[in-house]
Amino acid sequence: MTASSPCITGWNHSQFGKLDGIDPEALIGQVAKAAIEHAGLTPEDIGSIHIGTFNGGFLYQDFPSSLVFNTLPALRFKPAVRVENACATGSAAIHSGMQSILSGQARHALVIGFEKMTELATPQVGEVLLKCCYAKEEAGIPGGFAGVFGKIAQAYFDRYGDQSDALAAIAAKNHKNGMSNPYAHMRKDFGFDFCRNVSEKNPFVAGPLKRTDCSLISDGAAALVLSAADAAKTMQRAVTFRAAVHVNDFLPLSRRDPTRFEAGALAWQQALKQADLKLLDLSLVETHDCFTIAELLEYEAMGLAEPGQGARAILDGVTAKNGRLPINPSGGLKSKGHPVGATGVSMHVMAAMQASHDAGDMQIPNARYAGVFNMGGAAVANYVSILERVH
Numbered sequence: 183m184t185a186s187s188p189c190i191t192g193w194n195h196s197q198f199g200k201l202d203g204i205d206p207e208a209l210i211g212q213v214a215k216a217a218i219e220h221a222g223l224t225p226e227d228i229g230s231i232h233i234g235t236f237n238g239g240f241l242y243q244d245f246p247s248s249l250v251f252n253t254l255p256a257l258r259f260k261p262a263v264r265v266e267n268a269c270a271t272g273s274a275a276i277h278s279g280m281q282s283i284l285s286g287q288a289r290h291a292l293v294i295g296f297e298k299m300t301e302l303a304t305p306q307v308g309e310v311l312l313k314c315c316y317a318k319e320e321a322g323i324p325g326g327f328a329g330v331f332g333k334i335a336q337a338y339f340d341r342y343g344d345q346s347d348a349l350a351a352i353a354a355k356n357h358k359n360g361m362s363n364p365y366a367h368m369r370k371d372f373g374f375d376f377c378r379n380v381s382e383k384n385p386f387v388a389g390p391l392k393r394t395d396c397s398l399i400s401d402g403a404a405a406l407v408l409s410a411a412d413a414a415k416t417m418q419r420a421v422t423f424r425a426a427v428h429v430n431d432f433l434p435l436s437r438r439d440p441t442r443f444e445a446g447a448l449a450w451q452q453a454l455k456q457a458d459l460k461l462l463d464l465s466l467v468e469t470h471d472c473f474t475i476a477e478l479l480e481y482e483a484m485g486l487a488e489p490g491q492g493a494r495a496i497l498d499g500v501t502a503k504n505g506r507l508p509i510n511p512s513g514g515l516k517s518k519g520h521p522v523g524a525t526g527v528s529m530h531v532m533a534a535m536q537a538s539h540d541a542g543d544m545q546i547p548n549a550r551y552a553g554v555f556n557m558g559g560a561a562v563a564n565y566v567s568i569l570e571r572v573h
């Protein structure tokens with residue numbers, strides 16, 4: 183992107199987890215208010231509102247675009263819209279906010295990602311999530327979305343051999359990283375052996391995927407403020423988009439090679455070109471580890487490893503917090519949690535914090551360029567951002 187790209191100028195992140203007794207509306211209002219304050223703005227300054235939350239049955243209240251007005255009545259009468267793109271809903275809301283700024287509709291756009299999943303039992307969560315699969319062929323896969331990624335993992339194992347060590351190492355890395363994240367849903371350093379071995383506490387869930395290979399079912403919200411580049415110049419902080427790319431693929435898995443995230447790879451290629459950077463110029467990446475096999479395929483999609491070689495990146499320590507390219511220093515969806523509509527916004531908040539050297543114990547020293555890969559479905563909706571601090 184260019185010097186006129188919108189900037190992230192404020193953010194807020196709720197605790198992720200099982201948030202019993204929290205009124206969703208209050209949670210949305212809380213993160214929105216805090217993000218606006220963090221940007222040094224008032225609600226009157228906001229020109230448009232973009233809320234991301236998943237379709238299909240988690241939402242306790244449909245038509246949520248105006249909900250935030252109840253907490254912040256000064257937002258009343260401003261354009262507000264709900265945006266959705268499966269598990270990449272948060273990034274879709276960010277792109278909607280960016281368009282609002284680039285079109286001149288708004289000088290400052292408020293983006294909110296939100297989900298409350300834990301009120302449903304696990305099988306019902308699976309049913310809701312499966313609504314974003316290709317209904318004609320994939321409806322009713324046992325194990326919910328884990329069933330889809332279990333098939334992907336099995337296809338990858340069949341082609342390239344057993345990857346259980348690599349998957350356990352990814353799970354162990356992300357859980358270890360999550361220990362430093364105060365917002366994380368599950369701060370438990372399980373260690374490699376627990377993640378590698380099948381046990382009563384770590385049973386198979388789908389295909390070769392065990393419980394520790396799966397992201398969490400979480401509640402949570404995150405918000406950020408996007409500002410026009412010229413407005414951001416005089417604001418307290420500004421993190422710009424060196425790249426912001428969106429690529430969608432066929433929905434049916436049967437029309438794609440299940441062992442490759444081709445559209446994810448295309449998104450990465452376009453983003454690195456847009457940013458005029460090479461992958462290893464990045465200081466870190468927050469990537470979409472909805473299942474450990476997804477993180478493995480994403481190593482290959484981003485160009486860190488050749489097809490079939492993703493395991494090397496984790497087993498050689500390349501993606502460790504102190505490795506050549508730290509991946510998921512926040513703990514990722516695996517440990518931080520995955521309230522689906524909030525995830526894309528959360529990933530951008532984590533990356534903006536890293537680029538601003540404001541990530542506390544999660545901080546990667548001297549971080550300059552922070553990458554984000556957020557996907558909906560099995561690499562159907564693919565968003566790559568590369569963030570850099572301006573001031």
Ligand SMILES: CC(=O)SCCNC(=O)CCNC(=O)[C@H](O)C(C)(C)COP(=O)(O)OP(=O)(O)OC[C@H]1O[C@@H](n2cnc3c(N)ncnc32)[C@H](O)[C@@H]1OP(=O)(O)O
Binds near residue numbers: 393394395472558
């Ligand atoms: C493109 C995309 O992003 S698709 C991804 C969308 N998201 C998903 O599909 C969610 C995937 N995750 C799941 O479905 C569930 O977390 C499952 C199936 C892995 C586990 O659910 P359940 O079997 O119902 O576990 P349950 O909630 O009963 O918890 C049992 C224990 O496991 C732990 N646990 C639950 N989920 C996980 C997990 N993902 N990883 C590690 N531990 C977990 C719990 O803390 C609990 O521990 P305790 O006994 O010490 O208290």
